[in-house]
Amino acid sequence: MQCAANTKNQGCETGYCMINVAPLPRADAAVPLIAFHGVSHMFGNRPVLQDINLTINKSEFVCMVGPSGCGKTTMLRMVGGLQTPATGEVTFAGKRVAGPAREISFMFQDYSKALLPWRTAAGNVSLALEANGVPTGQRAARIKDLLGKVGLANHADHFPVQLSGGMQQRVQIARCLAQEPSVLLMDEPFGALDAMTRQALQDEILRIIQASRTTVVFVTHDLEEAIYLGDRVVALYPNPGRIAQVFDVDLPKPRNQLTTRESPSFLRLRRALFDFIREGEA
Amino acid sequence: MSIAARGLWLLGSIGVTALLVLSWQLIANYGGIPPVFLPGPDRAWSALVAGFSGGELAGLTGATVERMIYGWVLASLAGIALGAVIGSSQVAREYVAPMLEIVRPVPVSAFMPVVMAFLGLTGTMVLVVIAIGSIWPVLLATVHGVSSVEPRLVEVSQSLRLSRFKTLWKIALPNAQADILAGMRIGLTVALILAVIGEMLTSENGLGWSILQAARAYRSADLFAGVIVLGVIGLVSNLALQSIERYVLRWKRR
Numbered sequence: 001m002q003c004a005a006n007t008k009n010q011g012c013e014t015g016y017c018m019i020n021v022a023p024l025p026r027a028d029a030a031v032p033l034i035a036f037h038g039v040s041h042m043f044g045n046r047p048v049l050q051d052i053n054l055t056i057n058k059s060e061f062v063c064m065v066g067p068s069g070c071g072k073t074t075m076l077r078m079v080g081g082l083q084t085p086a087t088g089e090v091t092f093a094g095k096r097v098a099g100p101a102r103e104i105s106f107m108f109q110d111y112s113k114a115l116l117p118w119r120t121a122a123g124n125v126s127l128a129l130e131a132n133g134v135p136t137g138q139r140a141a142r143i144k145d146l147l148g149k150v151g152l153a154n155h156a157d158h159f160p161v162q163l164s165g166g167m168q169q170r171v172q173i174a175r176c177l178a179q180e181p182s183v184l185l186m187d188e189p190f191g192a193l194d195a196m197t198r199q200a201l202q203d204e205i206l207r208i209i210q211a212s213r214t215t216v217v218f219v220t221h222d223l224e225e226a227i228y229l230g231d232r233v234v235a236l237y238p239n240p241g242r243i244a245q246v247f248d249v250d251l252p253k254p255r256n257q258l259t260t261r262e263s264p265s266f267l268r269l270r271r272a273l274f275d276f277i278r279e280g281e282a
Numbered sequence: 283m284s285i286a287a288r289g290l291w292l293l294g295s296i297g298v299t300a301l302l303v304l305s306w307q308l309i310a311n312y313g314g315i316p317p318v319f320l321p322g323p324d325r326a327w328s329a330l331v332a333g334f335s336g337g338e339l340a341g342l343t344g345a346t347v348e349r350m351i352y353g354w355v356l357a358s359l360a361g362i363a364l365g366a367v368i369g370s371s372q373v374a375r376e377y378v379a380p381m382l383e384i385v386r387p388v389p390v391s392a393f394m395p396v397v398m399a400f401l402g403l404t405g406t407m408v409l410v411v412i413a414i415g416s417i418w419p420v421l422l423a424t425v426h427g428v429s430s431v432e433p434r435l436v437e438v439s440q441s442l443r444l445s446r447f448k449t450l451w452k453i454a455l456p457n458a459q460a461d462i463l464a465g466m467r468i469g470l471t472v473a474l475i476l477a478v479i480g481e482m483l484t485s486e487n488g489l490g491w492s493i494l495q496a497a498r499a500y501r502s503a504d505l506f507a508g509v510i511v512l513g514v515i516g517l518v519s520n521l522a523l524q525s526i527e528r529y530v531l532r533w534k535r536r
């Protein structure tokens with residue numbers, strides 16, 4: 001027993017042997033909610049993604065890691081209906097994704113551009129409620145609750161220019177949650193946060209999606225974050241972007257910032273992922 | 283700006299104005315220009331005081347300001363509405379933009395005979411001319427502002443599945459607010475100019491008409507009083523719009 005597991009084995013080409021960990025029991029694990037079927041993509045004549053095959057089940061938390069430019073954002077945009085793959089197809093609930101859907105919420109990587117600069121933090125969260133047709137009278141309480149959850153209760157009246165990068169990210173998180181999506185696509189959502197806020201939000205997100213059984217696809221550069229949050233971690237290789245390895249995370253839930261991160265399984269997985277990424281860069 | 287710098291600035295501008303008024307007085311007194319053509323500031327001031335205490339000048343000012351504001355509001359509403367329609371549709375933009383570019387540089391004075399032929403020398407005609415003249419800055423600004431939404435925000439709107447109308451109302455038009463306000467400020471100046479010209483042409487009651495009367499009767503002091511009032515209208519309306527702009531666009535300031 002020396003290394004991490006992969007039930008959907010991509011092959012042991014990296015030299016790791018795989019142990020099979022019993023998958024966590026999930027009620028509807030049999031239904032793939034999101035699926036990439038042989039997806040390849042080019043920008044101009046530059047191949048960006050090559051033959052991506054991946055299925056994501058309902059209520060699953062999938063993290064994607066990989067070097068900058070390997071196509072993580074592009075993959076997320078395909079699920080969000082903002083980008084059509086050149087080859088192959090992406091399906092959502094069995095149907096080809098042809099455009100954005102209201103039950104899929106997208107959290108953009110460039111957070112400063114994704115907020116309406118003329119609306120306050122509260123106003124930006126309100127946009128999602130307005131889109132969902134929530135009656136005016138019910139909005140204020142929902143907004144207050146959501147801004148509280150992301151730690152911005154005292155900044156409701158601030159305009160984006162008056163907020164730090166991390167605060168802007170949190171406003172966007174609140175807006176995404178306000179959408180009450182069944183799928184959350186998050187593109188490096190915690191990149192601009194300090195360590196403490198980051199941990200608090202990791203736990204808050206886990207708590208919220210646990211309660212609402214939301215499916216999450218989460219892009220991050222932080223390998224520990226990927227392990228801490230994920231049910232699976234998808235590691236990508238660049239040029240062109242392709243799936244190198246999928247790691248199953250066999251850590252009990254609910255996760256805990258201290259005990260989880262100190263547990264032998266966590267450390268083993270962390271080691272495997274680090275070695276793997278380093279090898280990919282070499 | 284610090285308080286001290288601001289005070290110095292104010293002092294300077296008051297000084298310059300005082301100097302200008304003084305040289306005006308000197309030229310009027312000793313410059314050899316007959317007083318029927320050039321009154322000194324003293325005579326212009328007393329004409330101003332006399333005009334306002336008699337109530338006559340206030341009435342004329344009111345008439346011109348009313349005309350200017352009606353025409354300008356009409357132009358602004360029409361400009362924003364048309365601009366929103368044109369700006370939010372790629373197709374409309376492609377079809378209409380070339381025509382706009384042809385019509386825009388035509389001076390409003392060229393439209394005047396056409397409008398006159400339909401409406402005669404009436405107050406309505408003046409209003410229509412003001413509206414035609416001051417719609418352009420607002421219209422073009424709206425088209426630009428509505429069609430230059432940050433692509434990421436377009437995706438936010440798609441992602442939230444906002445309808446076309448909601449996208450226009452909640453994203454494109456607010457995105458255009460800075461452009462629209464700047465366009466409206468230019469439009470207001472144009473409206474004032476056209477109100478005065480319109481009154482001169484049609485003999486409709488107002489400052490333009492009274493200035494023309496004063497000039498014809500060689501009442502130079504009254505003429506200058508009217509011109510001064512026009513200057514003040516321009517200044518005050520511009521300052522008012524500037525402060526509205528500052529409030530509406532407060533989200534731009536850090």
Ligand SMILES: Nc1ncnc2c1ncn2[C@@H]1O[C@H](COP(=O)(O)OP(=O)(O)OP(=O)(O)O)[C@@H](O)[C@H]1O
Nearest residue numbers: 043044048066067068069070071072073074075109
């Ligand atoms: N619209 C586009 N036009 C042309 N090339 C693009 C476009 N979008 C992305 N690319 C290219 O595709 C590749 C993948 O981009 P993508 O944004 O998906 O990477 P990423 O994995 O999200 O990187 P990062 O970690 O830096 O965010 C990059 O090389 C990028 O330059």
Ligand SMILES: [Mg+2]
Nearest residue numbers: 072073109187
């Ligand atoms: Mg990216």
